[in-house]
Amino acid sequence: MKFARTIAALALGAMASVSMAFPAAAQDLIVIITPSHDNPFFKAEAEGAKARAEELGYTTQVYSHDDDANKQNELIDSAIAAGAKAIILDNAGADASVAAVQKAKDAGIPSFLIDREINATGVAVAQIVSNNYQGATLGAEAFVEAMGETGNYVELVGKESDTNAGIRSAGYHDVIDQYPDMVMVAQQSANWSQTEAFTKMESILQANPDIKGVIAGNDTMAMGALAALEAAGRNDVIVVGFDGSNDVRDAILAGKVHATVLQPAYRQAQWAVELADKYLKEGSTGMDEKISMDCVLIDESNAGDLETFALAD
Amino acid sequence: MSNATATAKSGSTDNTSVLLLLLKLRTFIALIVVTLFFALMAPNFVSVANAIIISKHVAINAILAIGITYVILTGGIDLSVGSIVGLTGMVAGGLLAHGLQLPMLGIIIYPNVLEVVCIALLVGTAIGAINGLLVTKLGVAPFIATLGTLYVARGAALLLSGGATFSNLVGKEELGNQGYPIIGSGNVLGIPVSIVILVVLALVAAYVAQRTPFGRKVYAVGGNERAAALSGVRVDRIKIAVYMISGFCAAVVGLIVSSQLVASHPASGETFELNAIAAAVLGGTSLSGGRGLIGGTIIGAFVIGVLSDGLVMMGVSEFWQMVIKGLVIIAAVVLDQLQRRLAASNG
Incomplete structure (x- = not known):
């Protein structure tokens, strides 16, 4: 049984x-x-x-x-x-x-x-x-405004074989180049990489100590540049990124990064x-x-609503 | 000195021996040439601050290259160091950000920074030991064994966080784990900590290689493994030890890189192994083993570092930087061959 x-x-x-x-x-x-x-x-x-x-x-x-x-x-x-x-x-x-x-x-x-x-x-x-181009123009406009339409700046470009690296760079320049007092003193590819952005930014800072801003093709490079600027004690440099990552959101809220552009x-x-x-x-x-x-500009006004590449309504 | 001895041996080959001396010093001459070039061409290249920045960048590659030089001296190769950089950085970052989680006991332990550093160094050394055991006890070719651990360690680094970055590793006062950024951005008497680490490691490594029985055995194993074994050298032990040294050096770099960025990224360290091997080869280390000096490797790392920083400061595009670096490495190996042939024909 x-x-x-x-x-x-x-x-x-x-x-x-x-x-x-x-x-x-x-x-x-x-x-x-x-x-x-x-x-x-x-x-x-x-x-x-x-x-x-x-x-x-x-x-x-x-x-x-x-x-x-x-x-x-x-x-x-x-x-x-x-x-x-x-x-x-x-x-x-x-x-x-x-x-x-x-x-x-x-x-x-x-x-x-x-x-x-x-x-x-x-x-x-x-x-x-x-719309990477539209997003880049948003980021560039915020960058130009924060720079007061004048000063030396550095551009960190993404991996040059990636289409979006070129589109974003073009969007940045179509806005920035309208302001003759904005002078790009260095342009380097950091291949979207935080480590590479860090070392390259350190070298660029040596060659051009008189920079006022850094505009990066994505947020990881912006974070690498920020680490280099902080190591050099340069808390006065305006940094703008692209993507809308949580790391950059926190840096914006802490007043270290000026703005980024959110891709949803x-x-x-x-x-x-x-x-x-x-x-x-x-x-x-x-x-x-x-x-x-369309992309959305993220700055201190709305950074608090950003979470994992989504903006709360 | 070697010029004088060579001349005494045979007066007729005077020109050859001068050439031989120049070839022997080629890496050093190359370093002087590139430094002079950038001093003239790159803005603000000549300054104490820039020398420190370049040394800081070189330190990362040079520390890896010290470990790799030991491995190459025994006739091996270590491709896994870049992945160990990534994994140890992630181990340190994970411990600082989320602690050591023991779900079985339901507790989370937050080790302090010193303990975190020790754990990361242990992990790196342990992977080195695995490499050594694979090569000696299981007879796997070093290229394949370390290629395997390259993938395993990289995968493990990604698994630790599900691919995410551990960021803002400043620690918390209430957890007692503050102070991690000191490794990457701290100073000792105005000199960055990473440079101090490089100097200490380089001096110890050079001393061990040249002045200790262990060092002589490393050269003996690489020069002629069979002869070394027959004369009583425990070849397996020496080989396991050099891979452990290499893993340890990689862990040091993993800590420096993640500390500099105050963030651990799992892809960190990709292709670092190639730069480190290039530095060793540029410095005159023979890939077939038994020949090379730690000092040469350091100079080789400086040639690569000055070159890449100088080109960035001149504003040269990334693509040209790669081409130029490649040409310099090829030139170094060609000159190495030339020197050996000349030395052989010169008796």
Whole structure:
């Protein structure tokens, strides 16, 4: 009797575990691919997309291509093999990614691009991009105003092979160059890196001690420059960044950084998932392929409302 | 001195021996040449403040290169140092920001800065020991063993925070863990702490290499491993020790870098190993082992450091900086080969 009960329990248990295993596989999969999560910006993107997709009843797989177009290509192969229903992608290069996205399309998997564009249309279903140029002009205007429209400044540029590094720099200069008394005494790439921005800023400070401001292509470089300025006892230099990270938010609230520009990464990724959901259910997103999201200037007036690349309403 | 002896040996090769001397001093001459060049070309290059800044930047690479020189002297290589820089920085940052969490006991211990430093140094040395054990006891080629730990340590650094940065590592008074930024931005008699660390490590490393039995064994293992083993050197122990030294040096750099930024970033230290190997090679360390000096490595690190800082101060683009650095490394190795051939033919 006791034995039979044990058998029955075991059988029930086995059935339960089998039936547990199946519904998960039957759910639709969304694959999310972004650059490395060691940058909190991309981590926020991935988390935003994952959270929204799971709310909408999808299973998710989150990967990072580490800005390596070849690795991205392999990840898309894996997504195709895994039978993904849609891909949310922050790509590894405007030209280098076209073929991989096309491959997904040929396999019947729609791609929804965020943050960075690709140099082709009709391949991805949607490309939602922050308006980096508009954001850069916002940052530059705040920078010029804080500088009093005059003085020597330094620009730290992002990785020069990255499209956004060039767009942001162009946006900065289209504003700043209108003021003849604003003089750029040094322009260096610090490859988006905090460590590199720190060492380069220290050297630049030696060559040009008479600087009044630093404008950086992203927040990690702004934080590196800030550390170098603080080490040199220069608390008078105006620093402006780009991205809207929590570190720079805290520095703004502490009065160390003047301003940054928020790209709504979290919201953008969520929106891409919503469009994917609509496309899968209705066959169309109902919107143009290219969608631009405006950036927001963050300074001491609104920094308190910023959390993980999202501004509280 | 060596010029005089060479001349005494054979008067007919006078020109060759002068050339040989110049080649021997090539790294030092290169350092003088690049320094003079930037003194003329870069604004405000010649100043005490700039010399200190350059030395501070060089310290990071030179400390790594000291450890790597020991490994290369035994005929090995250590590719994992950059990742150890990242991991030890993250260990220190994590302990300062979030403490040592023991969920089993439900407590969080906040070690003070000295304890944090010791733990980070232990972690670095332990990874070095793993490298050494892989190379000796399991017979894995040093290139592959340390390539493996390069990935493992980098992955571990990312896992510690889920990829995030530990920032604002100033400590809290109530936790008793203040003072971490001193390593990166503090001064001793006007000299930054990182430079003091470099000087102390370089002197100790040079003394150990030249004047102790351990140092002689390191050279012996790299010169001819079999002969060393036959004459009673415990080769495995020497090899494990040099990887531990390298791991320790990398941990020191991990602490300096994260302390300078008052933040630990898991990707910190990427490609540092290549700069350190370049410094050792520039300084005349032979990649096949048995030949090289700590002093040469330090000068090699200064050549690279003066070059990169000077180019930044001149406003040269990042792309040209890379090209120039590469050409200097190639030139150094070509000159090294030339010197060896000349020395061989000169008897």
